[in-house]
Amino acid sequence: MDRIKNYIDGKWVESKSGETFRSINPARRNEVVGVVVRSGREDVDQAVKAAQQAYESWRLTPAPRRGEILFKAAEILSRDKESLGRLETREMGKVLSEGLGDVQEAIDMGYYMAGEGRRFSGETVPSELPAKDMKSLRVPVGVFGLITPWNFPIAIPSWKVFPALICGNTAVLKPSSDTPVCATKFVEILVEAGLPKGVLNLVHGPGGEVGEYLASHPGVDAISFTGSFDTGKRLEGICGAIHRMIVTEMGGKNAIIVMDDANLDLAVEGAIWGGFGTTGQRCTAATRLVVHRKVYQKFIEKFRKRASRLKLGDGLQKETHVGPVINESQFNKILRYVEVGKKEGAKLILGGKACQKGNCAEGYFIEPTIFVNVSPEMRIAQEEIFGPVVSVIQTEDLEEAIRIVNRTPYGLSSAIYTQDVNSSAVAERDLETGIVYINASTIGAEIQLPFGGIKHSGYGRKEAGGRGGALDTYSRWKVIYRDFSGRLQKAQIDK
């Protein structure tokens, strides 16, 4: 068991209060993964001060040099991938292959953003005047507060920390209190890679206290948040009132459309991994399946049969397909939603119960759950449950399916399974989500394109790579006009 400290101004330190909280393994409630310092306002004050002090020299460190540190961090992440993946499984519960995948995303992001250090370019454009030139430069924003959730406990911190640092910002990271050990190991790696003191600081503690104080702290210039809509909306309110830049990545109610010409086996696989991968705890999880009337029964039978073979258990065990849910409060919330679904008149054809026997006896396990005959306006089809609960909705045609997909407050990810190029083109055009998949599930984004949703999922395109991705979030434009007509006039006078 580790003792997990804050990292402030280049030192691992206790919190001022001396209080602690525990991070536990959701598959084995008795296993404590780390005892973690519980921070308060004074700790945040110190972390912000350290980030402010480090800013001057970090912003003047050439971007390629900053990139070298990120590259080294990616190398260390690769070296430690196996142990980090196992830690993720112990602390967050996802199966080991997914834990390793999460670390791989951080590795990819490290290399990608390291490269951005040599591509940190703006524009030069011609002026209307003969003795004038003009250009735009990317410059850092200042001190970033980074607030992250638990479901991708290394990847999401990396999605924020790497681009923030390559752009020349300094930062204070406030990770989820459900996965503080993973975040700490990630920071340790940046320290080993040679990050100067104060550039990245880490503060553990409850979101309502530490996160909210960080978001409103006068020494912070911008906030980047990933988490639930309710928290994000609250933080948008706080930042809006003090004219502070905030970017938010929030929840989803993502859907897969299965058309009558779809390859049903492929669609079932997509629905299985989209719905039950990471135990349904992905912002991009496929929680609604909108299935064409002509293949509805056949699809349901195949989907139910396939889902009933999924094995629950500790994600470190090879035979496990689906791990636990993160904590008691999520466990209770998901089971409450099952009751809501039953009351609303949806038909439960699989699961719907906690699993508390055998491999599951010690953890927060919920059986993969399928509701059919769901109508689009039911709460289980509108609200983010964030667990292994999938709603199947019947549709008449493509146009109706697209209307159903679009009719939720969220807009993160969607997918369509069809063999018809015209149907896929219409879906691509009309689905109101930040990401659309064709013949693939709603999950599996790659880092070299921008990532983000619209509506209650966020403002779109603020993370990862590509044009309009993370660099636009973590840098701002400065425009330079230079007039050298005085020099020309002098030359004429001299003549």
Ligand code: NAD
């Ligand atoms: P959450 O909103 O409860 O917490 C997210 C972070 O905010 C945590 O660090 C938490 O401590 C902090 N926090 C909580 N209350 C706060 C407050 N009042 N002020 C400041 N900070 C506060 O979310 P979660 O349960 O950790 O994560 C699950 C949610 O995250 C889901 O809704 C999921 O869809 C979303 N998510 C979105 C994306 C995306 O990219 N769109 C990715 C992953 C997860």
